[in-house]
Amino acid sequence: MPELDSIRIDKWLWTARFFKTRKLATEAVSGGKIHLNGQRCKPSKEVKIGVELTISKDQLQWELTIVGINSHRRPAKEAVLLYQESQASFDKRQQQIIQQKEQRALTPHTEREYRPNKKQRRQIHRFKQES
Helix, strand or coil, X not given: CCCCCCEEHHHHHHHCCCCCCHHHHHHHHHCCCEEECCEECCCCCEECCCCEEEEEECCEXXXXXXXXXXXXXXXXXXXXXXXXXXXXXXXHHHHHHHXXXXXXXXXXXXXXXXXXXXXXXXXXXXXXXXX
16 A cells, blocks of 8 residues: 555544544534644645644644554554654643543532433323323
8 A cells, every 4th residue: 555645634633533524524624623733724734744733622632743644544553653642732631631520520410411211201201191
């Protein structure tokens, strides 16, 4: 297989497993969630090895450098080898994850959104049929 020297940014994000589909990756790039060397870009922008990316997703942020390019989506173990994340970015993201977990633990269960279980759904249906 020939070695690629550049690839579309939306396709790279998909192959590196930051997004589940190419469409989600395209929407993220178009929405300004992805910055290439500190600048917004379009989904069709070609990226090369050595380019710096900033990815904002789910209130988390990655600052990484592209070190590999794949044309096809590969397993997660191989996808991790396509980029190198800065240590400061990794530490900051881990701290954010810890804060989110603590925030969820402090929120009482009654305030969290939840779906009724099977028994509760049956009770709701019976109640609606009676009225």
